[in-house]
Each structure stands twice: as structure tokens, then as C-alpha cells.
Amino acid sequence: EWxxxxxLEQLRQRWLSPAVPPAWEGMxxxxxxxxxxxxxxxxxxxxxxxxxxxxxLARGRRAGAQIFLATPGANLRDCxxxxxxxSARFDSAQSARFDALLADxxxxxxxxxxxxxxxLMAEAAQLDPAHAGLLYQRAAVAEQIPEKQASARQxxxxxxxADALRFRxxxxxxxxxxxxxxxxxxxxxFVDVEQQLSLVGSAGVPGGESFWEHVHLNFEGNYRVARxxxxxxxxxxxxxxxxxxxxxxxxQVAERLGLTLWxxxxxxxxMVRRLELPPFSTQASHPxxxxxxxxxxxxxxxxxxxxxxxxxxxxxxxxxxxRPDDWMLHDRGAELLEAAGLREQALQQWRxxxxxxxxxxxxxxxxxSLLEALGHPDEATRLYEQALRLDPHLAEPHNGLGLIxxxxxxxxxxxxxxxxxxxxxxDFAGAWVNLALALKRDGRAGEARAACAQxxxxxxxxxxxxxxxxxxxxxxxxxxxxxxxxxxxVALAPRDPLARFNLANTLFSLxxxxxxxxxxxxxxxxxxxxxEARVRLGMELxxxxxxxxxxxxxxxxxxxxxxxxxTRLNYGVMLARSQxxxxxxxxxxxxxxxxPGEAQAHLNLGLLLERVGHTMEAIKHYTEAxxxxxxxxxxxxxxxxLQAPLP
Numbered sequence: 260e261w262x263x264x265x266x267l268e269q270l271r272q273r274w275l276s277p278a279v280p281p282a283w284e285g286m287x288x289x290x291x292x293x294x295x296x297x298x299x300x301x302x303x304x305x306x307x308x309x310x311x312x313x314x315x316l317a318r319g320r321r322a323g324a325q326i327f328l329a330t331p332g333a334n335l336r337d338c339x340x341x342x343x344x345x346s347a348r349f350d351s352a353q354s355a356r357f358d359a360l361l362a363d364x365x366x367x368x369x370x371x372x373x374x375x376x377x378x379l380m381a382e383a384a385q386l387d388p389a390h391a392g393l394l395y396q397r398a399a400v401a402e403q404i405p406e407k408q409a410s411a412r413q414x415x416x417x418x419x420x421a422d423a424l425r426f427r428x429x430x431x432x433x434x435x436x437x438x439x440x441x442x443x444x445x446x447x448x449f450v451d452v453e454q455q456l457s458l459v460g461s462a463g464v465p466g467g468e469s470f471w472e473h474v475h476l477n478f479e480g481n482y483r484v485a486r487x488x489x490x491x492x493x494x495x496x497x498x499x500x501x502x503x504x505x506x507x508x509x510x511q512v513a514e515r516l517g518l519t520l521w522x523x524x525x526x527x528x529x530m531v532r533r534l535e536l537p538p539f540s541t542q543a544s545h546p547x548x549x550x551x552x553x554x555x556x557x558x559x560x561x562x563x564x565x566x567x568x569x570x571x572x573x574x575x576x577x578x579x580x581x582r583p584d585d586w587m588l589h590d591r592g593a594e595l596l597e598a599a600g601l602r603e604q605a606l607q608q609w610r611x612x613x614x615x616x617x618x619x620x621x622x623x624x625x626x627x628s629l630l631e632a633l634g635h636p637d638e639a640t641r642l643y644e645q646a647l648r649l650d651p652h653l654a655e656p657h658n659g660l661g662l663i664x665x666x667x668x669x670x671x672x673x674x675x676x677x678x679x680x681x682x683x684x685x686d687f688a689g690a691w692v693n694l695a696l697a698l699k700r701d702g703r704a705g706e707a708r709a710a711c712a713q714x715x716x717x718x719x720x721x722x723x724x725x726x727x728x729x730x731x732x733x734x735x736x737x738x739x740x741x742x743x744x745x746x747x748x749v750a751l752a753p754r755d756p757l758a759r760f761n762l763a764n765t766l767f768s769l770x771x772x773x774x775x776x777x778x779x780x781x782x783x784x785x786x787x788x789x790x791e792a793r794v795r796l797g798m799e800l801x802x803x804x805x806x807x808x809x810x811x812x813x814x815x816x817x818x819x820x821x822x823x824x825x826t827r828l829n830y831g832v833m834l835a836r837s838q839x840x841x842x843x844x845x846x847x848x849x850x851x852x853x854x855p856g857e858a859q860a861h862l863n864l865g866l867l868l869e870r871v872g873h874t875m876e877a878i879k880h881y882t883e884a885x886x887x888x889x890x891x892x893x894x895x896x897x898x899x900x901l902q903a904p905l906p
Contacts, residue, residue, distance in 0.1 A: 285536060285686065286426065286536075286537075286538055286539075287536060287537045287538065289424060289426075289538075290342075290424070290537060290538060292424070293342050293344065293423035293424060294423060294425050295344055295346070295347070295421075295423050296346075296389065296420060296421045296423075296429075297346065297347055301429075301431070305431055305432055305435055308432065308435060309435045309438075309439060312328075312435070312436070312439050313439055316328070316439070316443055316447060320446055320447070325448075325495070326443075326446070326447045326448065327447070327448040327449070327450055327488065327491060327492070328436065328439070328440045328443065328447055328448070328449050328450070329436075329449070329450040329451070329452045329487075329488070330428075330433050330436050330437065330450075330451050330452050330453040330454070331428050331433075331452065331453065331474065332452045332453045332456040332465055332469065332470070332474070332476070332480075332484070333419065333427040333428060333453070333465065333470070333473060333474050334427075334465060334466055334467065334469070334470035334472065334473050334474065335415040335416060335418070335419050335427075335460075335464050335465055335466065336398075336402075336415055336460060336461060336462070336464040336465065336466030336467070337466040337467040337470070337544060337547075337548065338419075338427075338466075338470070338472060338473045338542070338544055338548075339392070339395050339418075339542040339543035339544035339545075340391035340392055340395055340418055340419070340421065340422040340423075340424075340542070340543075341422055341423075341424035341426060341473075341538045341541075341542060342391075342422060342423040342424040342538070343390055343391035343392035343393075343395075343421070343422070343423070344390075344391070344423045345357075345387050345390060346387055346389050346390070349386065349387045349390075350386070353386045353387075356386065357383055357386045357387060357390075360379050360380070360382055360383040360386075361379075361380070361383055361392065361393060361396065363379050364376045364377075364379035364380045364383070364396060364400075365396065367379060368396070368399070368400055373400050373403055373404060376396075376400050377397065377400055377401070380393060380396060380397045380400070384397075389417070389421055390421070391417075391418045391419075391421035391422045391423070392418075392543065394414045394415075394417045394418035394421060395414070395415070395418035395543065396543075397411075397414050398410075398411045398412075398413075398414035398415040398418060398464075399411075401414065402461070402462045402464070408462045408463070411462055411464070412462060412463050412464055415464045416430055424538060426473050426474065427473055427474060428453075433453055437449075437451070448491050448492075448495060449491075450487050450488055450491050452484055452487060453465070455483070455487055456469050456480070456483065456484075459483065467548075467551065468480070469483060471530045471533075472530070472533070472534060472539060472548070478509075478513070478518070478523065478526075479509060482509045482512060485512075486506060489506065490506075514574065514577070514578060515578055515581065515582075516578065516587075516588075516591075517574065517575045517578035517579065517588050517591050517592065518591075519562070519570075519571035519574045519575055519595065520559055520561075520562035520567065520570075520571060521562040521563065521567060521568060521571040521595055521598065522571070522591060522594075522595065523559060523562070524556065524559035524560070524562045524563060525594075527552055527555050527556055527559060528556060530552055531549070531552050531553070531556065531720070532718060532720055534548055534549060534552065535549075535719055535720060536719075563598075563754065565599075568595070568598060568599040569599070571595055571599075572595060572596065572599055572601070575588070575591065575592045575595055576592075579592055584615060586611075586612050586615040586616050589608045589609075589611040589612045589615070590608075590612050590622075592605075592608045593605045593606075593608035593609045593612065593625065596608060597629065602629050602632060602633055603633070605629055606626055606629045606630070606633075609622050609625045609626045609629070610622070610626065612625075613626070618649065619649075620645075620646040620647075620649040620650045620653055620656070621646075621655075623642045623643075623645050623646040623649070624642065624643055624646040624653065624655050624656045624659060626642050627639040627640075627641075627642035627643045627646070627656070627659055628655075628659055630642065631659065631662065631663060636663050636666070636667070639659065639663060640660065640663055643656040643659045643660050643663075644656070644660075652683055653683070654679075654680040654681070654683040654684035654687050654690060655680070655687075657676045657677070657679045657680040657683065657690075658676070658677060658680040658687065658689065658690040658693060660673075660676045661673040661674070661675075661676035661677035661680065661690075661693060661694075661697065662693055664676060665693070665696065665697050665700065670697055670700050670701050671701070673697045674694065674697045674698065674701060677690055677693050677694040677697055678694065680693075680694075681694060681713075685717065686717040686718070687717075688714040688715075688717050688718035688721040688723075688724065689714075689721075689723070691710050691711070691713045691714035691717070691724070692710070692711060692714050692721070692723045692724050692727055694707075694710045695707040695708070695710035695711045695714070695724075695727050695731075696727065698710060699727075699730075699731065704731060704734075704735070707727075707731060708728065708731055711724045711727050711728045711731070712724075712728075720751050721751075722747075722748040722749075722751040722752035722755055722758055723748075725744045725745070725747040725748035725751065725758075726744070726745065726748045726755075726757065726758055726761060728744040729741045729742075729743075729744035729745040729748065729761055729762075729765070730761070732744060733761075733765060733768075738765055738768055738769050739769075741761075741765045742762065742765045742766065742769065745758060745761045745762035745765055746762060748761075748762070749762055749778070753781075754785050755785075756781075756782040756783070756785045756786040756789050756792065757782075759778045759779070759781050759782040759785070759792075760778070760779065760782045760789070760791065760792050760795075762775075762778050763775040763776070763778035763779045763782065763792075763795070764795075766778065767799070772799065772803065775799070776796065776799050776800065776803070779792050779795055779796040779799065780796060782796075783796060783812070783815075787815070788819060790816055790819045790820055790823075793812045793813070793815050793816040793819070794812075794813070794816045794826055794829070796809075796812045797809045797810070797811075797812030797813035797816060797829075797830075797833070798813075798829065800812060801833050801836070806833060806836055806837045807837070809833055810830070810833050810834060810837060810839075813826065813829065813830040813833055814830065816830070817830055817846075821849075822853060823853075824849075824850045824853035824854040824857060824860075825850075827846045827847075827849045827850040827853065828846070828847065828850040828857065828859065828860050828863065830846050831843045831844075831845075831846030831847040831850065831860075831863060831867075832863060834846060835863070835866075835867055840867055840870065840871055843867055844864065844867055844868075847860055847863050847864040847867065848864065851864070856887055857887075858883075858884045858887040858888035858891055858894065859884070859888075861880040861881070861883045861884035861887065861894075862880070862881065862884040862891065862893060862894050862897075864880045865877040865878075865879075865880035865881040865884065865894075865897065866897070868880065869897070869901070874901060877897075877901065878898065878901050878902065881894050881897045881898040881901070882898060885898055
């Protein structure tokens with residue numbers, strides 16, 4: 260029987276969880292838990308780890324399990340130390356000198372002067388030879404010199420071992436695993452992942468070719484490790500007489516998993532958000548890592564456009580057709596279909612997930628979110644409540660219920676639900692923004708600002724928080740502040756049409772009409788169905804003397820909402836000004852069919868009919884306009900002029 264042993268802490272928490280489980284606050288919560296390399300505690304940790312590992316293997320073998328033991332990999336080359344600290348023997352009076360030497364060495368390296376850089380670092384090493392930052396810098400320079408690559412490998416390893424934030428396994432811990440694996444004998448398979456990943460790294464050092472950051476494997480890294488285990492398993496099976504199989508390559512595996520370019524873009528975006536937070540944001544390697552991820556996002560950006568989404572949906576459909584009972588494929592498809600605007604199809608995929616995993620709450624509350632968006636709040640409420648019965652500690656259903664109640668005008672209940680959501684999940688940026696909306700509706704603008712600020716603390720790139728801060732500034736009359744926040748939202752989410760629309764409206768208020776029109780054009784380019792943006796852009800283009808372009812936008816708006824009487828009326832005015840009288844007449848008549856009591860439509864139609872020589876029909880419409888709006892002086896004047904006796 261083949262088993263994977265993991266998640267013991269999760270099992271323990273399942274049985275011993277408190278009323279509200281502690282929220283994960285990210286790696287930032289460990290910033291004050293520094294353990295220097297010379298700490299005696301590390302020896303005790305390694306010895307305890309050895310005994311635990313030996314006992315785990317012994318129990319597994321007694322149970323008849325087939326066991327594979329592996330070393331964990333880590334990024335040494337492209338992940339600088341999180342917390343370089345001086346050794347206990349370091350003379351603190353030399354700190355300024357040491358820092359200056361490292362700064363000069365960095366500058367020399369930037370200038371391509373590797374020799375001088377190494378000399379400066381050699382001088383710094385006389386002050387503190389085991390400083391993780393020094394070791395990492397020296398490794399990066401030595402790697403560029405062929406005859407020094409062996410020393411570069413040693414320094415990269417030593418830099419990680421000296422890192423006082425011990426998020427990566429050190430060499431001593433890896434040796435424990437290798438020793439236990441060798442002593443276990445033939446009954447335990449051994450996969451040296453750390454060594455194998457080193458073989459594919461630059462200069463024989465594992466780095467960004469396999470890892471996102473410190474230890475989490477990227478797409479190719481996951482494939483490499485999976486292949487290592489598969490080969491080890493195949494060797495065991497071959498020894499038992501089973502035939503060997505041909506391995507799928509990376510692209511074939513991605514196709515089978517439904518790992519489309521859109522899914523890859525989403526993952527890279529998630530990694531960008533992660534690396535923007537401590538402790539990653541303070542690493543020496545952080546600027547380079549962020550540049551590489553941003554470049555990756557640029558390459559994957561076409562996957563987020565309609566054609567890219569369509570290709571991704573087709574690729575996912577091929578994958579799910581091969582494995583229709585794979586719940587992860589249905590989960591992955593639901594996310595993709597929702598991004599593509601195919602909500603009904605996404606809803607069906609979440610139902611498939613629920614069918615396959617009826618005990619998992621996520622499928623229920625994701626269905627609820629879609630049903631709410633599709634205009635079924637009662638059914639959404641039922642599913643949110645069902646999800647909470649499965650897992651009362653989930654924040655997402657509380658967030659969803661809060662939004663429904665806010666829409667229904669139950670503001671205080673909404674605030675309570677949203678406060679529960681952020682208490683359960685303090686890093687839930689969306690819930691903080693929704694809480695801000697509810698607080699604003701309750702007249703508590705100051706608290707709403709604070710909630711938006713908290714959203715940005717937990718997720719600095721969250722465009723909706725900037726949008727809502729912009730609204731709060733605009734409502735307070737602070738137009739410059741509103742523009743700043745909307746502009747930040749646009750910079751973070753250039754394909755968010757709402758951010759551009761709000762920025763455009765603020766720019767109009769500030770008198771910056773040309774830039775405002777540019778933002779409106781970008782909004783309708785991103786979302787051709789954005790009715791309000793098309794109407795505003797059409798009106799503004801006409802006001803700027805660009806009647807043809809304005810008519811084009813209004814025609815598109817009419818196609819989107821042919822039953823909108825004011826739009827038909829305004830489009831008619833633009834057509835009349837363009838001397839397209841027959842088309843203008845059709846629009847005025849359409850406006851009157853939709854709203855027979857619109858005095859301005861009668862007046863405009865009267866003016867047009869008079870211009871084309873249909874005086875009696877014009878009089879009828881002037882008369883109706885005057886009747887509907889007795890205060891309309893224009894209608895009375897035109898009527899009196901046409902009804903005056905001939906001289």
C-alpha cells in the first residue's frame with residue numbers, strides 16, 4: 260500500500276482546535292524569532308528531528324508501508340538571507356566599517372569590477388567571516404569567475420546556513436536526513452531532491468529555475484521533483500516485475516493538469532503579492548526577483564485578454580474530458596470560466612466539485628458568490644449558511660452574507676458579518692474593503708477609511724481599496740486625493756474599467772478633460788460592454804467637437820441598452836448636429852416610444868421636423884412639449900412663432 264505521510268499538525272488541530280483557530284499572519288509573524296547559527300538550540304532541534312524521523316520510519320515499516328524518504332530542496336542562489344546577523348564574536352565597534360565595505364563591494368560589483376569587489380569582501384571577512392550577507396554577496400561575485408565556482412557553491416550554502424531566520428533547511432539537517440536514509444536499508448527508498456535540484460542550477464546551485472522564492476517550487480521545479488519521485492517509484496515497481504512507463508514531458512503534464520497560461524499568470528501574480536511583504540521585501544535579492552516576476556507577468560498578459568481566455572478554456576476542456584472525475588480540474592475550470600465571464604458555466608463546475616467533495620465548504624460558498632452575482636440572493640444565502648455549517652471558521656461565507664445584507668439595506672447586520680470575516684481572516688483584503696463600504700453606508704466615513712487602509716496593509720497592491728479610498732476622498736470634496744487614489748488603482752489594475760471610469764470622472768471635475776477622455780476610452784477598450792463609460796465618452800467627445808467619434812460611442816451604447824430612453828434622446832441630438840436627420844428622427848421617435856411623457860424629446864423632434872419642412876407635424880410636437888412642461892419657454896416660443904398670423 261502506497262501512502263503519503265504529511266499534515267500531522269493539521270490533523271492535531273482538527274481535533275484540538277479552539278473556538279476560533281488562530282489566523283495565519285504570514286512569515287512576517289516570525290521576524291522576531293531569530294536563531295543565529297551558533298545557537299545551542301539548533302543541536303537539540305537536529306537531534307530531536309533525527310529521533311522523530313527514525314521513529315516515523317520504524318512505525319511505517321511495522322505497518323507494512325512502502326516508504327520513500329527525501330531531502331527538501333531550497334533556493335540558495337536567488338534567495339538572499341532573510342536576516343544576516345553578526346556572530347557573537349563580532350566587535351560591534353566595527354559595524355560601520357563592515358557595512359561600508361559591503362556597500363563599496365556592492366557598488367564595485369554593479370560596475371562590473373569583480374576583482375575589487377572580492378578584495379573589499381575579503382577585508383570585511385576579517386571582521387566577521389560568517390556573516391550571511393557577506394557570504395551571499397561573495398558567492399554571487401565568485402559565480403561569475405569560472406575558477407571560483409566551487410567556492411561560490413560553498414558560500415551560497417554557508418549563507419543560507421548562517422541566516423538567522425531559519426526558513427530553509429541547513430546543511431546539518433540535510434545530513435541528518437541522508438544519514439537516517441542510509442541507515443534505513445533497502446526497505447526505504449531515498450530521493451535526494453536537494454542534490455538533484457543542485458545539478459540543474461546555475462554553477463551547481465539551486466535557484467530560480469526551480470523555486471519561486473525560498474522553498475516553494477515553481478512550475479518547472481514541481482515537475483522536476485515529481486519526476487524524481489516517479490522514477491524512484493518506477494524503479495521499485497520494476498524490481499517487482501512491473502513494466503516501465505514513458506514519462507510525459509513538462510508541457511504534456513501541464514496539458515493534463517489543465518495548467519493553462521491563464522492559470523500560470525494567476526500564480527505569478529500571487530507570487531508578486533507574496534514577495535511585496537516582509538520578510539521578502541527586505542532581502543537583498545528582492546529587487547531582482549520582482550523585476551523577473553514583473554517581466555514574467557508582461558509575457559503572460561495576453562492570457563488575460565479575451566482571445567487568451569478563450570484558448571485557456573479550450574485547453575481546460577480537453578483536460579477535463581480526459582479525467583471528468585478529477586475535482587481539481589473542475590475547481591481550476593470554475594476559476595477560469597468565472598474570469599472569462601462565463602458565470603453559468605463556472606457555477607456548474609463548482610457543482611461538480613461539490614458532487615465529488617460534498618464535505619468541502621469551498622464549493623458551496625463559491626456557488627453562492629456566483630448566484631449572488633447572477634441575481635439569486637436567497638439561494639446564495641442558503642449556500643453561504645450551508646458552508647458555515649460545514650466549517651463555521653470560514654471567513655468567505657460571512658463576507659458573502661455581509662454583501663447580500665448590505666444590498667438589502669440591512670447595514671448593521673452586514674457590518675457584523677463583515678467584522679466576523681476580518682476577525683477570522685485578518686489578511687482578507689476584500690472583506691476589509693466590503694466592511695469599508697458598509698461603514699460608509701452607515702455614515703462612519705472615518706472608520707471606512709481605516710478599513711481601506713487595513714486592506715492595503717495586508718495587500719498593498721489591492722486596487723479596490725484604492726478605488727474606495729478615492730470615492731471617500733471625492734465625497735469629501737478632496738478631488739486631488741481622489742485622483743491620486745484612482746490613479747494608483749489604475750496603475751495596479753490597468754485592465755480594471757471601473758478604476759479608469761472613476762479616474763475619468765474625477766479628472767473631468769478637475770477640468771482635465773482630454774486626459775479624462777483618454778481614461779474613458781481605455782475603459783471601453785477593456786470592457787466594450789461598459790454602458791455608462793460609452794455614454795459619458797460619447798457626450799464628452801461631442802462636446803469637444805468630435806461629433807463623428809461621439810456618435811460612434813453613442814451608437815454602441817444604444818446597441819447595449821436599446822430601451823434606455825435618455826441615451827436614445829442624446830444620440831438623436833448628436834445625429835441632428837451631424838445633419839443625419841433621418842437617423843436623428845428615428846432616435847427621437849424611439850425615445851418617445853420608450854417615454855411618451857418626455858417633453859425634451861417632443862421639442863427636439865419638433866425642431867428636426869421643422870428643419871426638414873414638416874411644419875404641421877412640428878407644431879404637434881411643440882404643442883405636446885408645452886403641455887408636458889409648461890415652464891419650457893423654448894417650446895412656447897417655437898409654437899407661437901409658427902402659429903403667428905402671416906403679415
